[in-house]
Each structure stands twice: as structure tokens, then as C-alpha cells.
Amino acid sequence: MSSEPRMVDVTIFETRTVPIPEPEWCVDPHDGANYFTDLTHNGRETAAAIDTPHGTIRFLGAWISQAPYLVGSPELHPVVSVELDSGATDFDATDIHRLTAVLRARADELDELAAQALRYREGDQ
Numbered sequence: 001m002s003s004e005p006r007m008v009d010v011t012i013f014e015t016r017t018v019p020i021p022e023p024e025w026c027v028d029p030h031d032g033a034n035y036f037t038d039l040t041h042n043g044r045e046t047a048a049a050i051d052t053p054h055g056t057i058r059f060l061g062a063w064i065s066q067a068p069y070l071v072g073s074p075e076l077h078p079v080v081s082v083e084l085d086s087g088a089t090d091f092d093a094t095d096i097h098r099l100t101a102v103l104r105a106r107a108d109e110l111d112e113l114a115a116q117a118l119r120y121r122e123g124d125q
Contacts, residue, residue: 023066
């Protein structure tokens with residue numbers, strides 16, 4: 001990690017450009033921010049996936065995120081955002097073993113994402 005933070009210019013309300021420090025892991029172009037406090041840094045999203053008779057289902061999407069300018073409760077350190085969908089999908093009983101294998105692998109991936117967020121926290125990124 002570099003000692004100097006990367007700076008990016010973010011346009012607020014299409015009229016004002018504000019330079020902000022950008023973490024090395026952020027991939028968000030920050031388009032559409034209306035207020036400085038709306039700015040959120042987002043890392044690359046990953047998700048679990050499983051093939052079903054109805055197509056591939058992506059679930060448990062997760063990414064490193066930080067909203068350092070949030071009013072009231074700014075996120076001073078990176079967090080892990082996880083999408084939890086309450087939708088239901090039917091699986092044949094014999095396919096449940098495939099699903100549980102995907103879930104076990106995803107749990108390991110989420111543990112690694114959390115470890116990355118902690119490393120960024122320790123490095124002030």
C-alpha cells in the first residue's frame with residue numbers, strides 16, 4: 001500500500017468538484033452523488049452462484065464498503081456489505097448437497113473478505 005492516498009475528483013450536483021481521498025480497493029466511480037455525505041467507497045463485488053433448472057442464481061453478494069462522510073454514524077473503517085435475499089428457490093432434495101457445498105465455500109470467501117477489510121483498517125486504507 002502506498003503512503004500517499006490516491007485522490008479523485010467527485011462531482012456533486014453536476015456543478016461542484018470535490019477532491020476526496022480514494023482507498024486503493026475502491027472501484028466505484030461515485031457517479032450520481034448529490035451530497036458529499038452520500039459518497040460511499042465500494043470494492044469489487046463477489047457472490048456465490050449455483051446452477052438450477054431455472055438458470056444460474058447468484059446470491060450472498062458481498063463487497064468491502066466505507067461511507068466515511070455519513071452524517072450521524074460515519075464509517076471510519078471499511079466494513080463488509082452483504083446482500084441477504086429472502087427469496088425462495090426450490091431444490092430437488094438430491095441437489096441440496098451441491099447447495100451446501102457452495103455455502104461452505106462462500107463462508108470461506110466471506111471470511112477472507114473480512115480479513116481484507118481488517119488489513120485495510122490496520123493500514124488506514
